[in-house]
Amino acid sequence: MFDVMVKLAKKGIDVRLVDYNIYEITGFYKSGTILVNLDEQTIKSRYDEFVHFEEDDLLVKLVECNFDWWLRSKDRYDGWMYMDKPWQELYEELNI
Secondary structure (H helix, E strand, O other): HHHHHHHHHHOOOEEEEEEEOEEEEEHHHHHHHEEEEEOOOOOOOOOOOOOEEEEEEHHHHHHHHHHHHHHHOOOOHHHHHHOOHHHHHHHHOOOO
């Protein structure tokens, strides 16, 4: 699952280790950042919304979460009218 964090970082998405196997990832619009706990296999928004993932679908779940936050946020601020480019590229690559 660490390879997913590396892939995000290579795309230019800010990924930061905040605790043992817990990563903070930016670019989630109104939510700001999310936390990925690799041990518990959860993705948590700043509003305490949880998404569970399996080892092999972490990247897809992250992109789906990002898309969901974009849909919720895009009409609230002109800067969020369009998906951030790295996330949009992943969305298109994964054909979600």
